[in-house]
Amino acid sequence: MQAFPTSKKAFYEKLRRSKYVGFDMDHTIVKYKHYNLSVMIFDCLKKLMVKEKIYPKKILQQPFVPECCVKGCILDIKNGNLVKIDQQKRVTRALHGDKILDKKTIKEIYGEDRKLTKFTGLRKGGYWSVPTYFDLAEGILFNRITAMNDRGEFGTKRDGNSIFKTVFGSGSKLFRDYNFGEFYQRFPRNIPKYVNDNSFSTLNILKTLKKMGKKTFLLTNSNPDYGTVLLNNLFRNEWKSYFDIILYSSKKPTFFDPDNNNPFIDAKTKKRTKLQFKGVYQNGNITELMNFFRIENGEEIVYFGDHPITDLREAKINCNWTTLAIVEELNYCTNEGHDEYINSRNSRNLLWGNYLQCGNNFSYWGDVFMKYTDHQVSDLGSFWEKWKGDWMLKNN
Ligand SMILES: [Mg+2]
Numbered sequence: 005m006q007a008f009p010t011s012k013k014a015f016y017e018k019l020r021r022s023k024y025v026g027f028d029m030d031h032t033i034v035k036y037k038h039y040n041l042s043v044m045i046f047d048c049l050k051k052l053m054v055k056e057k058i059y060p061k062k063i064l065q066q067p068f069v070p071e072c073c074v075k076g077c078i079l080d081i082k083n084g085n086l087v088k089i090d091q092q093k094r095v096t097r098a099l100h101g102d103k104i105l106d107k108k109t110i111k112e113i114y115g116e117d118r119k120l121t122k123f124t125g126l127r128k129g130g131y132w133s134v135p136t137y138f139d140l141a142e143g144i145l146f147n148r149i150t151a152m153n154d155r156g157e158f159g160t161k162r163d164g165n166s167i168f169k170t171v172f173g174s175g176s177k178l179f180r181d182y183n184f185g186e187f188y189q190r191f192p193r194n195i196p197k198y199v200n201d202n203s204f205s206t207l208n209i210l211k212t213l214k215k216m217g218k219k220t221f222l223l224t225n226s227n228p229d230y231g232t233v234l235l236n237n238l239f240r241n242e243w244k245s246y247f248d249i250i251l252y253s254s255k256k257p258t259f260f261d262p263d264n265n266n267p268f269i270d271a272k273t274k275k276r277t278k279l280q281f282k283g284v285y286q287n288g289n290i291t292e293l294m295n296f297f298r299i300e301n302g303e304e305i306v307y308f309g310d311h312p313i314t315d316l317r318e319a320k321i322n323c324n325w326t327t328l329a330i331v332e333e334l335n336y337c338t339n340e341g342h343d344e345y346i347n348s349r350n351s352r353n354l355l356w357g358n359y360l361q362c363g364n365n366f367s368y369w370g371d372v373f374m375k376y377t378d379h380q381v382s383d384l385g386s387f388w389e390k391w392k393g394d395w396m397l398k399n400n
Contacts, residue, residue: 014392015379018326025213028309029224029231031136033385034238035200039135043068043143044198044388048186049174058170059149059158065217066148072099073143074356075333076369078123078133083113084164086143087120091371094118097356101151104355123374125313126257132172135311135369142175156293168256182229188314191230195237203239205388210246214390219281219297220250222305223259225314228271228286230251249279251293253286256311258319262299267302290323302326308384312372320376330384333359 010207016150019025029034046068053059070297077086088097095118098105122129134143139265149167152158159328213220224231231252235243244250257361258264268288270277279285279296302324309315310330318345319325360370381387 008068008229011379015326015328016391017227018303018378021217022218022304022306023299023327024219024305024327025219026221026223026307028311029222029235029317030138031224031310031332031382032308032315033202033206033222034234035202035385036137037200038140038199038390039070042070042137042140044190045138045178045187046145048178048190049141049171051186052174052178054176058174061395062157063149063152065144066152067340069148070140071355072147073118073134073138074359075134075137075141075360076367077134077145077356078120078368079134079146079168080120080380081130081132081164081168084146084167085113085282086147086333088356089120091138091366091368092121093120093368094362095120096362097113099147099148101154103154109301118201123368125317125368132168132314133313138174142171142218146171171273180305182227184261188230194232195234197338199234199238201238202383202385205385207239207246207390209384209388210243220246221249221251222247222258223251223254225254227257228284247340248281250284251286251288251294252284252360253287257314259288259320260290260322262291262322265291268292312369312376317372317376328374328387329380330382331360331373331380332382334380335382 008125030036050064050066054061073086076088078089079086084100086099087095090096090287095110095114098110098113105113114120116392118129123131125133127133136142144294146167149171150164153162153167178187182188199303210220222231226234250271251268255266258266266289267276268279270286271286277283277285279292294302297305303326304324306328307315307319308328308330310332316327316329320327320371349361358367360367360373366374381390
């Protein structure tokens with residue numbers, strides 16, 4: 005396997021010199037139990053689609069089959085295929101319903117070079133990616149419904165676009181409003197079932213950053229209701245005092261677009277307001293945040309995130325932030341503190357293989373991490389274990 009360039013020392017130095025340190029929430033400071041979470045979302049989605057009479061009741065019997073779609077898959081909407089691509093955007097694996105597509109078929113569909121030329125990493129231009137574990141259930145359900153459609157189980161056959169709209173439209177609906185739907189009812193009732201307790205390392209990192217005189221912020225796309233319930237449960241209210249400013253519903257990647265002028269609003273009153281330290285806000289835009297921070301050189305802001313595009317590439321390209329990637333899959337070879345789901349999926353998943361690799365090349369996502377991140381770790385726990393030694397050595 006190709007290794008990422010060694011970047012630890014340079015990153016620690018940038019962290020030492022930085023003025024602000026920001027964190028994404030989901031899959032960064034909150035470490036989910038992927039299997040339990042995905043099974044629950046899969047179940048909620050099926051029920052929602054039956055309730056809204058989009059599909060007949062028999063879709064409820066479709067089992068959760070993790071092999072159908074893994075993190076990193078890209079959905080070619082028109083053709084109804086899930087594919088994996090390498091750093092040159094060449095399709096290396098493809099699945100349509102129950103059919104694994106061979107190289108000849110892949111070339112017939114995507115041309116002799118097998119390239120998804122128009123894919124930019126963003127969810128547009130006929131493609132939809134599955135870059136986090138939150139999106140897995142939708143990818144798996146898309147594949148299962150495509151298989152049923154191919155077998156003619158819904159009468160008139162639907163095309164890829166129509167199946168896409170039903171599955172991903174229902175997904176958006178499920179997560180859109182904290183006061184609507186089964187996911188937000190089930191999740192808060194049993195948070196330990198869906199989330200690993202990573203609070204010890206996270207709080208130690210935040211406390212150390214405060215000792216170093218850094219300003220800290222939370223920048224997440226999750227809504228304030230969900231974020232508050234989740235973080236209060238995990239960190240027992242202690243976390244708020246370690247963040248200088250909290251930004252919810254940020255709509256990354258648009259947040260980082262220099263032309264975006266979406267105003268910040270107060271998370272409680274929902275009124276447009278100016279940023280202040282110790283405030284809690286939602287929406288917003290990068291220009292106002294950078295002006296508030298009074299930072300001209302983006303490198304002085306360090307951001308910890310997991311999403312290769314919306315957290316990391318866009319923050320690096322648009323703002324030159326120093327980026328640390330949380331890539332759980334870096335821990336493939338060890339079971340140390342790691343989610344069994346990822347390990348079992350990767351040792352057994354013969355169809356998709358490694359998230360970061362395509363043979364001897366990087367996968368598309370591996371290449372993004374390599375180009376646009378300053379350092380990569382498997383989780384905040386492992387970051388803390390390595391960094392605390394370095395930090396203590398220099399401060400004692
Ligand atoms: Mg995230």
